[in-house]
Amino acid sequence: MSATQQASKVLPESRKITTVPRISDRVFRGIVTAGGLSTLAILALIAFFLVFNGFEVFRSEGLRFLTGFDWVDAIPEEGLVASYGIGAMLYGTLVIGTLAVIFGVPVAVGAALFLSYYAPEWIRRPMVVVIDVMAAIPSVVFGLWGYFVLMPHAEYWAKLIHKYLGFIPIFDMPAPAYSRSPFIAGLVLAIMIIPIVASISREVFAQTPPDRIQAAYALGATRWTMIKAVVFPYGIGGVIGGAMLGLGRALGETVAVYTVLNLAYDIRIEILLSAGGSVASMIVNKFGEADAVELRALMAAGFVLFIVTLIVNFIANAIINRTARKG
C-alpha cells in the first residue's frame, strides 16, 4: 500500500487536454487567414481606387457617363466644356462580346462534344493539348494575327454577307469600309474564348452519369439522340456558365480588340461597318495623351468595366459551381 503511494508521488502530472491551439498554430492560422482575405482586400482596393480617382467625373457627369456618346476634352480658349460618356463604348463592348459568344460557343461546344463522344483516343489527347495551348497564347499575338492574317479573309466574308444578306439592317453598309469592324473583332474574340468554353463544357460533359449514357444506347438511341436526351439536360447549366465566362473574357479583352476594331463614338447597328466600340480598347487608346481630368474619366470607365466583368463572372461561376455539385 505504502509502496503504491510512493509510486504515485513520482508519477508525472497528467497532460492537460485542451482544444486551444498552440501559439505556433495560432500564428500559422493568422497568417494564412490574412493571406486568404488579402485576395478580397485586393478586389476591394481595385474598386476603391478606381472610384476614388474617377469620383469627380461620376459626380459631374452623373448618369450621362453611362449613356452619353461624346468624349471631348475641355478647350478653355473656345469655351468648350469637357464631356465624357462611355455609352457608345459600352454598347460596342456588348456587341462584340455577343458576336464572340454567337460565333465561338457553338464551335467550342461542338469541339467539346467531339472530344467527349466522337474522337478516338489517338486524336483526343493531342487535341486536348492543342486547346490548352490555345488558352496560353497571349492576346497581343491574337491581335497581330487578327490584323495581318484574318482580316483580309474576314473582309471578303463581310463583303459576301453584305452582298447576299444586305437587306437585313445589321448587314447594311452606309459606306464601303469593311476593315476593323465589330464583325472582325467578334471573330477574333470568338477564337480567343473557344479554349475556356470548350474546356469547361468538356469538364461538365465528363460528369454525365455513364449509366444513363449506356441506358440510352441500350434503348436504341443514336449518338445524337443520346446527347440530346442525356448529355444536354445534365450539362446545359455548365455550358451556359462556360459561355458567360467566355463573355466575361471577351468584354475585358483589350489589345487584340484594339488592333482589329475601329473606335467610333456612335451607336450603329451595322456590324460589318468599320465603326465599333470597346471600353477596354478606348482606355488604352486615350491613355497615352490623357491629361489629369481625362485620366479621371478613364479611371471611371475602368471601374464600370471592372464591375460589369465582375458581375458576369459571378453569375457564370455560380452557375458552374451549382452544376458541378449536382453532377
Add this chain to the structure above:
Amino acid sequence: MTTLSVSPRKPWRPKVGRLWPEILGAFFTAFSTLAIVAVTPLKGRLGFSLTLIAMAVITSATVSWIRRDRKAALNSVSTVFVYVAAAFVIIPLASLLFEIVSKGAVGFSFGIFTKDMSLTSADSPLSEGGLLHAVIGTLYVVLLATLISTPVGFLASLYIVEVRGRFAGVVRFFVQAMSGVPSIVAGLFIYAVWMIGLGNSYNVVAGAGALAILMIPTVARTAEEVLKLIPNDLREAGLALGATQWRTVAMIILPAAKSGLVTAIILGIARVAGETAPLLLTLGGADAINLNPFEGNSSALPFYVWKNYSLGNPESIQRAWLGVFVLMIMVFIFFSLARYFGRAKGANR
C-alpha cells in the same frame, strides 16, 4: 506441342462489305463538291469548304435515311457538324502557329539577344538592333510578379483547403471571380495607386504589381486543386502523431504537393508572360536595357511587339513578328515545364 491461339473478334465492327455506302458517299461528296465548284460561280477556299460541308451533310443524311430512318439521318448530320466544329478549333491555331513561325523566324538569330534598340532606328534592317532589353524586362517583370503573387496565392489556397476558415467559401468564390478581372483594369489600378497615389514614375515594380494581380487567381486555383488531391490520411497521420497543424502543413502537406505547387507557379507565369495592356500603363517603355527594376522606364517583350506594331513601317512590323516568335517560345517553354511537373506525380488536375 501446338498452341491454339484465337484472334479476338469484334462482332460489333461493321464488315467491309457493309461499309460500301459510306465509301461511295465519301467519293460522291468529294466529286460533287469539285463539280459544283467547277461549274457554279462559287470559288476559292471559302466556296470549296462551304460546298464540302453542305455536300457532306446532304450525302450522309441521304445514305442513313435510306439505310435506316429519320433519326439516323439526323445523327449523321449532327456528326458532320461536330467534326466541322472540331476542325474550326484546329484551323485558327494551325494558321496562327504557321504565321508566327514563317513571319517570326525570318529575323531570328543569335544577335538579337545581344543588342537593344537604343542605337537603331525603326526603319533600319533587322540585322541591326535586337530585343535584349525586352527579354530582360520581361524576365524582371515576371520574376517580381512571381515573388509577389506566389505567397498570396499559396496562402489563399491553404486558407481554402487547410484552415477552412469562416470565409473559405467566400474567398474561393472571389478568387474565381478575380481570374476574370480584365488586364487593363489591373493596369489602371496600379497606375492609380503607384503613380497617382504614391507619386512614383514608371518602373518595373509597377508592371510586376499589375501582373501579380492577374497571376494570383491562377496560382491560387491551381494550388487549391493540388492540395485537394493530397489524401486526408496524410493530414490525420500528422495530427495523430501529435503534430500541430502548422507542422503538418509545413512538413507533410507541402512537400507532398511540391511538384503540383511548382506547376501552379509556372501556369501563373505562362498566364501573365504575354500580358500587354497592363504593361502599357505601367512600364513606360524604353529602347535601352534597364537593369534597375526600381527606377526608370523599361520594356518587355509584349511591349516591344506592341510598340513595333504601332510604328507601322515594314521593318518594325517584321520586328513585331520576331518579338511574337520569341514570346511564344518563352510561353511554350513555361507551358511544357508546367505539363512536365504536373505529370511527374499526376498532381495537376
